[in-house]
Amino acid sequence: MTQRATYQSVAAHIQDRIEAGELTIGRRLPSERQLCEQLQVSRANARDALHHLENRGLIYRLNRIGWYVSPPVFIYDPTRTHSILHEARQHQRSLETELISATRETVSVAITRTLGLSSQTPVYKVIRRRSIDGRWALLESCYYREDAFEGLLEQELGGSLTDLVSRHYGYRQRSLNIGISSTCLNDQQALCLQIREGSPALRLERAVSVDGQCLIVEMEHWLHDAVEMRVKGESQE
């Protein structure tokens, strides 16, 4: 506290350079070895500093490629009725979506049970990744009851699934059960987002019900520094 550790000085130095505009958003930082030399510290020390800045959301890394200055958080209402694309447009952020897989298969008991199905019943599973301002920021896994979404796999799955569900399938009045927690990414998830296994993430699970029956489970894994969730509520005691 009173005495500042070396790695904290290093972190402060890098932070200063970011805030001074010398390193701008999306720019790559000098390599770890360059930082060591510039600041005359050991590499472990430099890495400690980088990890701290990463935790604080100022920088992020692409696995085995380098360190970059983080863009501002994306503001996002998980109870929203419209597509996330609206939110992106509203905040003038570029959002791109890439379909990774769309299959019919049996999935974990937890999800199957949430969907009100017996354990071996197959469901539609759609996996996509999304980038914000050019950075892969979000991995999305959606699970659909087969009986409620006939022909889903033949639909266009690269756009707004929210719109598809409401326009094509006609499910408009929905109730949601949302869970938000901190987690970290496993091998596959990390690979999809080009980051290191074990990176911290914000997990959003959304169970969508129509007439009391859960039809969709959506699972989102956001890079921890990429998002802020905003929710409005009413309460009466």
Added chain:
Amino acid sequence: MTQRATYQSVAAHIQDRIEAGELTIGRRLPSERQLCEQLQVSRANARDALHHLENRGLIYRLNRIGWYVSPPVFIYDPTRTHSILHEARQHQRSLETELISATRETVSVAITRTLGLSSQTPVYKVIRRRSIDGRWALLESCYYREDAFEGLLEQELGGSLTDLVSRHYGYRQRSLNIGISSTCLNDQQALCLQIREGSPALRLERAVSVDGQCLIVEMEHWLHDAVEMRVKGESQE
């Protein structure tokens, strides 16, 4: 991926011991040096493994004291109308509250503005920490408009503030604006919770309004592995 790193083996080993029940919830792990010797790895390596398990929420550390097995997450609805004490009782978790400070002072512009006040107007500020099953898990900073909570500092501030607001001050119908994001703790916050500066946390900001006027801003910092937020929603397209 194909080849497992040493630190991953170490992490897996510790995880096995936890899952086997050899290390139970709240128990302290062997010291880092003991782990090094037991598993024949360097200390940096052992620490890497511990950090990974910490990220994944399996273990946590008390600053300069040791590593411990994490309790399960606390489930919590930030839009709830009742006190969090209800939730604790419901899930049979012990929750304790300690008042750290209660003052009248000028605070950050961001909060003052949210409260609809001009920048130098003092507000009531109440800081508390809360433990779950004996572990400090949550730091709470609440800001109240002075004109709406006369005599607040003379009230009993160690119990449910939700109840105080609704019973004593009569604010029952409220609307909420909630923000949830990932963050990490600064020196002071970390000190209060006995953990290391920079530890990852879940930040919950709640602006409470009555008749369109914001009267309270509540800021909660939860240890990242201590909580899962659950929200219900309705949506109509």
Added chain:
DNA sequence: CAGTGGTCTAGACCACTAC
């Protein structure tokens, strides 16, 4: 291929806690 981050070793001293 050169350069990056990822993993790893074998030490060292310091600040702090618990006793």
Added chain:
DNA sequence: TAGTGGTCTAGACCACTGC
């Protein structure tokens, strides 16, 4: 005072990326 985690050094080799 003994033991803990926190910080730090000066190396090393590996896996992978981008050219």
